[in-house]
Amino acid sequence: MSAIRIRRHDILLVPQSGRVIVRPFIPSSTHRLIAIIGRALALSEEETARTLKAMLAEFSPGHLGLEAALMGNYERVLPHVFTQRPLSRERKLLIGALFSGEYSLESAALFNPSLVPHPDQEGVPEGGLRFIMSLRATGEGHISSIEFRTGLIDPQGEVRLDPVSPFVTLPELNADPTYRKTGFLVKLHEMGFDNGHTTSVMAPLGESFSRSALSRSMLRVRREVRPVTADLNNALRGIQWLADSNYEMTFPASLAMSERIIFPVSTNESNGIEDARFVRVVEDDGSSMYYATYTAYNGQAILPQMIETQDFLHFRVLTLSGAGIQNKGMALFPRRIDGTYAMLSRQDDENLFLMFSDNPHYWSDSQVILRPAEMWESVKIGNCGSPIETEAGWLVLTHGVGPLRKYCIGAALLDLHDPTKVIGRLREPLIEPEGTTREGYVPNVVYSCGGLVHGRELILPFAMSDRVTTIASVSLDDLLAALKG
Structure with missing residues (x-):
C-alpha cells in the first residue's frame, strides 16, 4: 500500500535458546522410576554432596531458584521413595534433579505479538506510553507458552524495548483457587455432564467456591453412591477436568516482566498456549481489566480459553462457554457497546464473525461481517487482534490467507455504534511477507495478535514467518483515509 506511510523500527526479537525453565522429566514406567531412585539412595552422603555440588555449579547460572524447582520435582516422586530413613536435603535435591530437565522456551520461535498499555505509567514523559508486549514462544515439540516484554513509545514516536533478562521463571500456582458456580454449571452442561451425580456434587456449594470445597464434595459423593457406575466416574472426571482447566497463578513483584512465563498447566493446553490476544477492557464505570483470549491445544483438539489480570502479577485462567466458542482467533472489543x-471470532475457519454478550465468559449467537474478497485472502480471513477504537470507527487488523498459504495483514473499519456495519476494507495487503522475512519456521507468513494507536500512529508488532518479531508504525490518517475511500 504505497499510499500508506509505514515505518519499520530497528527492532528484531530473535529466539534465545538460553532462556530455559526446569520441567519434570519423569518416566511413565514405575519400574524405571524406582530403579532411578534406588541408584540415588545407594550413594554415600559424601558422593551425594559431591555430585550435587557439581550439578548445581553447572546449571545454577542459568536459573533463578533452581533448588526450589528440584525440590518440587522430588515431591512429585516422593510416593515412590522406598526408604523409611530420613533423607538429607542434598539427597532430596539430587533425586529431584534426576527427574528434572531443562526446556528452552523459545528455541524454535518467538512470534505472534500483541501490545497493551502498561498498567504503570509513572515516570513516562508527557506524550509517551509505556507498553507490555506479549509473545508466543515455541520450543521443542512445538509447545507454546506466553512471554512478555516491556518498552516505551517516546513523544517523538520512537519505540524502544527494555533489556531482556537471561532468566525465566514460572509462576506459583494457587493450590486452592476459587470458581464461579454459574459459569461452572454452564460449562458442565455443554460438556454433557449435567446429570444427577454432578447435581449432588454442585448443589451444596456456594455461588463462589474453592477447589478444596469442590474436592470434599466430590469425595462425599464417591463414598455415598453405590454401586459405582460408569456414569459416576465420567461425571467426576468431567468435573475434575473442568476444575483443572480453571486455575490461578501469581508471580513475585520482584520479577522483571521478561522473566515471567505462562507455561501450559492443564491437560487441554498440554501442547501449547497459542496466539494470546491481550486487550485492556475499560468498563462503563471506569474500572479496567486485561483480558487475553488464547487457543489451548492438547495435540489433538483446540479449546478457546481466557486469561484475566489487572497487574500482570496475578493471572486467572478460565474456560469460555457458549455455542460461539469454536475455532481460533477470538478477540474482545476494548469496551462495551451500548x-x-x-467479540470477533471465526467459527468456520473461513470468515470473520461478530458476537455480542452480557458476560465476557459466555458467547452464543454470531454473525458473519467479513468474507474473503480479494485473492490474497481467498482461502480464509481472521483478525490480527482486538479492534482499536478511532474517531472514524473500529479499526480491525485482519489476516488473509491466499495462494501457497501466504499470510498477509490487512485492515477493515467497522461502525463505532453498530460494528456489524463495515465502513471499508483494504483491497491490498497493509503488510505482506517479503525478502528474507519469507523464510522461517512457517514460511510466507506475517501475523499479529494486536497493536495499539498512540497519537496519530498505529504501533503494529508483527511476526515474520512464525519465527521472529518486529514492530512498525503506520500513519493512522493514511490508513483511515484508505479505508474510508
Missing part, C-alpha cells in the same frame, strides 16, 4: 460486550 452496555454489551463484543
Whole structure:
C-alpha cells in the first residue's frame, strides 16, 4: 500500500535458546522410576554432596531458584521413595534433579505479538506510553507458552524495548483457587455432564467456591453412591477436568516482566498456549481489566480459553462457554457497546464473525461481517487482534490467507455504534511477507495478535514467518483515509 506511510523500527526479537525453565522429566514406567531412585539412595552422603555440588555449579547460572524447582520435582516422586530413613536435603535435591530437565522456551520461535498499555505509567514523559508486549514462544515439540516484554513509545514516536533478562521463571500456582458456580454449571452442561451425580456434587456449594470445597464434595459423593457406575466416574472426571482447566497463578513483584512465563498447566493446553490476544477492557464505570483470549491445544483438539489480570502479577485462567466458542482467533472489543460486550471470532475457519454478550465468559449467537474478497485472502480471513477504537470507527487488523498459504495483514473499519456495519476494507495487503522475512519456521507468513494507536500512529508488532518479531508504525490518517475511500 504505497499510499500508506509505514515505518519499520530497528527492532528484531530473535529466539534465545538460553532462556530455559526446569520441567519434570519423569518416566511413565514405575519400574524405571524406582530403579532411578534406588541408584540415588545407594550413594554415600559424601558422593551425594559431591555430585550435587557439581550439578548445581553447572546449571545454577542459568536459573533463578533452581533448588526450589528440584525440590518440587522430588515431591512429585516422593510416593515412590522406598526408604523409611530420613533423607538429607542434598539427597532430596539430587533425586529431584534426576527427574528434572531443562526446556528452552523459545528455541524454535518467538512470534505472534500483541501490545497493551502498561498498567504503570509513572515516570513516562508527557506524550509517551509505556507498553507490555506479549509473545508466543515455541520450543521443542512445538509447545507454546506466553512471554512478555516491556518498552516505551517516546513523544517523538520512537519505540524502544527494555533489556531482556537471561532468566525465566514460572509462576506459583494457587493450590486452592476459587470458581464461579454459574459459569461452572454452564460449562458442565455443554460438556454433557449435567446429570444427577454432578447435581449432588454442585448443589451444596456456594455461588463462589474453592477447589478444596469442590474436592470434599466430590469425595462425599464417591463414598455415598453405590454401586459405582460408569456414569459416576465420567461425571467426576468431567468435573475434575473442568476444575483443572480453571486455575490461578501469581508471580513475585520482584520479577522483571521478561522473566515471567505462562507455561501450559492443564491437560487441554498440554501442547501449547497459542496466539494470546491481550486487550485492556475499560468498563462503563471506569474500572479496567486485561483480558487475553488464547487457543489451548492438547495435540489433538483446540479449546478457546481466557486469561484475566489487572497487574500482570496475578493471572486467572478460565474456560469460555457458549455455542460461539469454536475455532481460533477470538478477540474482545476494548469496551462495551451500548452496555454489551463484543467479540470477533471465526467459527468456520473461513470468515470473520461478530458476537455480542452480557458476560465476557459466555458467547452464543454470531454473525458473519467479513468474507474473503480479494485473492490474497481467498482461502480464509481472521483478525490480527482486538479492534482499536478511532474517531472514524473500529479499526480491525485482519489476516488473509491466499495462494501457497501466504499470510498477509490487512485492515477493515467497522461502525463505532453498530460494528456489524463495515465502513471499508483494504483491497491490498497493509503488510505482506517479503525478502528474507519469507523464510522461517512457517514460511510466507506475517501475523499479529494486536497493536495499539498512540497519537496519530498505529504501533503494529508483527511476526515474520512464525519465527521472529518486529514492530512498525503506520500513519493512522493514511490508513483511515484508505479505508474510508
